[in-house]
Amino acid sequence: MSVHKDAVRRDGVAHPAGESEAAHSRLRLPRLLPTSTAPAVVGTLCFLIGLVDLGTGVFPRLRHTRVHTWASYFPGTVTSLATAASIIVGVLLLMLAHGLKRGKRRAWAAAVVLLPAGVLAGFLHHHRPSPLTTLLSVGVLYVLCTHRGEFAALSDPRTRWRAAANFVLLGTASFSIGLLVVSSHPLVEVGDPSMADRCVTVLRGLFGFDGPVHYTSDRAADAVGYSLGGLGLLVAFSTGYLVLRPERPVSELSDDEEERLRGILARHGGRDSLGYFALRRDKSVVFSPSGKAAIPYRVVSGVMLASGDPVGDVEAWPGAIERFMAEARAHAWIPAVVGCSETGGEVWTRETGLDALELGDEAVVRVADFSLAGRAMRNVRQMVSRVERGGYTCRMRRVGDLTEEEREWVRVAAADWRGTDTERGFSMALGRFGDPRDEDCVVVTAHRNVSEDPSPHGDLKAVLHFVPWGTDGLSLELMRRDRGADAGMNELLIVYALRNAAQLGVARVSLNFAMFRSALARGERLGAGPVLRFWRGLLVFLSRWFQIESLYRFNEKFQPQWEPRFMIFPSTRDLPRIGFAVMQAEAFITLALPARYRRLLPGAARRARVGAQDSASSVLKAESGGTRRAA
Known part of the structure; x- marks a missing residue:
């Protein structure tokens, strides 16, 4: 059936455009909140309602009013079940508050069901429902219905590990709440039960069994029993759901995406020294509509985190950025970029309206300009000479020139020298060595032949691993050394790499990234103000735990050119969360076993x-x- 172009199809029926718009305007309910603030306000109010429901369910004194006679209209079982329902609804609303703030669709659907259930449970209690709580619940439900379009965010990537985390965290919370429930009826307890008896009662009650704590009031005993049983069922059902639902893996780079990225890097890889790190296989990627640009990213703690500049043609960057932001909006993720260049930062801020913060500087050495001559290089020159007199020699080769045995040798040694359980790095780390697809990478090794060497790795004493930076550059990815080797091994390897880079056609080498380098440099100059000196002092203090000042001092030895790097973020209130996500991505903070x-x-x-x-x-x-x- 054909429809006039000015008609609008609604509910399967074609209506004239004017009639449709008029009817729609008559049926639309007025909105109480601005569109941008609705998820945050609703999430906060649901958190408060959850606290009230939980408190009135756990503590009897909070629900006693003048209308005790209302309880006689309902059987004791009904009111006991209502008490348990109030506790469970409160716990669920507390769990949903964060998802509502992020505009999650499933959190909206659950809240629409739980808010009326909470009001009904309050009505069935031993008292009339609190007018304030009822009005809040009805008001939040109204806002949820009128702002339904603001809660359209998709769910996050998931794995089976979330089920284990849910079991541990929700189980611990349920045990704590259950302990409060068991202890909230001191006037009707039989005897004087100990803390051990209360804990046993909670544990048995979560599984549906009676414990050693008893009450003289059947109503109190039923309320405690139903509450503990409900909490146990909540833990069991939520964990079972997370285990049995289809798994959707976290960030992972597919073979096809990797090939597309390698093709883009072959044409535009020389633009950014961090470009090759886009090939980390624990990242996802979005491509521009033309396929000429891409943005790899990883989602960490609700932050959609990209690193470096977009990969590919600069003219195609806006298309990739647009898709990146659309993906972030669809999942209610916070978009952020760490370590982009000044050009990349200008494009990001222009296309998205996000803000930028100078994060630090990248040390870049031009091979043709590097020399050990001069007073400024005296310390490096003396250190390298001393290590060479100790019998150390170096080799510099492409990874493709190593045999499989040599690759495994270097791989095992680097893993043993790591010093931590997890591999650190995200923005300037590849996370692998010796992969057959990375044969253009460069490895520099230090060796020393000793007759009685206790090292399990033979004469191998230190390793540097570089990734390609276009066709004429290298970017440092890994720097490891045997802790029993002489001091100065890293300086020896870098100097050897810079001296021999031209033989591999390399004209520029990117070394480490120095965070807040400009603040450290300006803060120690003559005439620095009190604020700048305080900021430098704070950075020096934090350097006891993080490599802030040490990386700056180490890189400064080689007289590099400093290239600023920036962080892109939506607003200052998001910086703590983004900073935590960056620390997780770089593996400075690990939540895994x-x-x-x-x-x-x-x-x-x-x-x-x-x-x-x-x-x-x-x-x-x-x-x-x-x-x-x-x-």
Whole structure:
């Protein structure tokens, strides 16, 4: 059936445009809140309502009023179930508050059901429902219905680990709440139960069994029993749902996406020294509509975190940025970029309206300009000479020139020298070594032959690993040394790399990133103001735990050119959350179990086999690619 172009189809029926708009305006309910603030206000109010429901369910004194006679209209079982329902609704609203603030669709659907349930549970209590709580619940429900379009964010990527976290966290919270429930009826307790008896009662009650604590009032006993049983069912059902629902993995770079990124880097990889780190396989990626640009990212604690500049043609950056922001809006993630260049920061701020903050500087050394001559290089020159007199030698090769045994040798040594359970790095780390697809990477090794060397790695004493920066550059990815080797190994390797880089066609080398470098440099100058000196003093103090000043001093030895790097963020109130996400991504803060305990978890052997199969698959793909190129 054809419809006039000025008609509007609604509910399967075509209506004239004017009639549709008029009817729609008559049916639309007035909004109480501005569109931009609705999720935050609703989330906060639901949190408060959840606290009230939880408090009135746990503590009897909060629900006693003058209308005790209302309880006689309902059987004791009904009011006891209402008490348990009030506690469970309160816990669920507290859990949903964060999702509502982020505008999550599923949180909206759950809140629409739970708010009337909470009002009904309050009505069935031993008292008339609190007018304030009822008005708040009705008002929040009204706002949810009138601002439904603001709660359209999709759910986050998920794994089975969320079920384990839910069981531990919600189980701990349920035990704590249950302990309050058991202890909230002191006037009707039988005897004087100990804390151990109360804990046993809570644990047994979560599984539906009676405990050693008893009450003279059947109503109190029923309320405690139903509340503990309800909390136990809440933990069991929520954990079971998270275990059985389809798994949607977190960030992972597919083979097809990696090939597309490598093609883009082959054409535009020389623009940004961080471009090759886009090939980390724990990232997702969005491409521009033309396919000429891409933005790799990882979602950490609700922050959609990108690093470096967009990869590809600058003219295609706006299209990739637009898709990046659309993905962030769809999931209610906070968009952020760490370590972009000044050009990238200008494009990001212009296209999105986000703000920028200078994060630090990247040290870049021009190979043709590097020399150990002069007074400024005296310390480096003396240190390198001393280490060379100690019998150390160096080698610099492409990874493709190493045999598989040599790659494994370096890989195992670097892992043993790491010093932490997790591999650190995100914005300037590749996270792997010796992969057949990374044969253009460069490795510099230091060796020392000693007759009685206790090291399990033989004469290998230190390793530097560089990734390609276009066709004429290298970017430092890994720097490891044997802790028993002489001091000055890193200086020796960097000097050797800079002296021999030209033989590999390398004209520029990017070294480490120095955070807040300009503040440290300006704060120590003559005439620095009190604010700048205080800021520098704070950074020096924090350097006891983080490599802030030490990285700046180390990089400064090689007389580099300093290239500023920036962070892009929506607003200053998001900075703490973004900073926490960056710390997690860089593995300075880890929420996972240590490696020695992860090996004991179910499925650890299977994941190891899958990793070995993926590695073997990469080798076969590289060999087939080499065969095709040879052909």
